Amino acid sequence: MAEEVVEEKPKSGGKGLMIVLIALIVVLLLAVIGGGYFLYSQGVFNPQEEKAMQELGKKEVNNSKEMYKAAINDLVLNITNAKGREKLMKLSFTIKSNDPAIESIVESYKAEIVDVVISQISARSSEELLTVGGKALLKDELVDEINKVLNEATATNSDIQKNSVKEVLFTTFVIK
Structure with missing residues (x-):
């Protein structure tokens, strides 16, 4: 082995x-x-x-307790959906500002503000406006556009604060 x-x-x-x-x-x-x-x-x-x-x-x-409000009520708007069909929209909103004179300013320049709102909403479809993100984007753009309108309209008045609109709150938002 x-x-x-x-x-x-x-x-x-x-x-x-x-x-x-x-x-x-x-x-x-x-x-x-x-x-x-x-x-x-x-x-x-x-x-x-x-x-x-x-x-x-x-x-x-x-500081936020010192906010003042002005309301724009019952706007009826035509909007389109993705297929091009027209729909009606009823919109009311409140503008929050730190300027105590915001209510009188909004009342004086209501036509300009409503025109901006119509322009912003007409640029969107109903499907976009029905989403949470679409509404949030619309609110942000409305704050910017309303501030532009009020800044231009009150440029000669030094007592009124610039960019005083802080928030837009929808109180009625119906699309049918």
């Missing part, structure tokens, strides 16, 4: 695997430390910044 000689080979894969695992642990530790620093700098773990943000929010709430 022939004797078989079995040679044992030394295991060399252990050192390489150990180096890879140590490198992986170091990378994970650096990621955790970096994430913690990012969260701390954003105020998640920093109570002082959190208190400052709360105080700032309270000041904004106090």
Whole structure:
């Protein structure tokens, strides 16, 4: 019988695997430390910044109490859908401003404001206006356009604030 000689080979894969695992642990530790620093700098773990943000929010709430409103009611508009068919829309909205004279200003320049509203709505389809995003976009554009109209109309009057319209709130929005 022939004797078989079995040679044992030394295991060399252990050192390489150990180096890879140590490198992986170091990378994970650096990621955790970096994430913690990012969260701390954003105020998640920093109570002082959190208190400052709360105080700032309270000041904004106090300033928002000084808002004045003016309403434009019962506009009936023609709009089209994607197929080109005409639909009717009934719209009422309120303009919020930090100018106490906003109601008289809106009443004086109501025709110009209504013209801007008609132009903005006519540029959209009924499907776009029925989406939440479409309404939000319309509100933002109406604020910009109404501010432009009021800034031009009251350019000679220095008592009236520029860009005083802060928000448009829809009170009636029906498409049929």
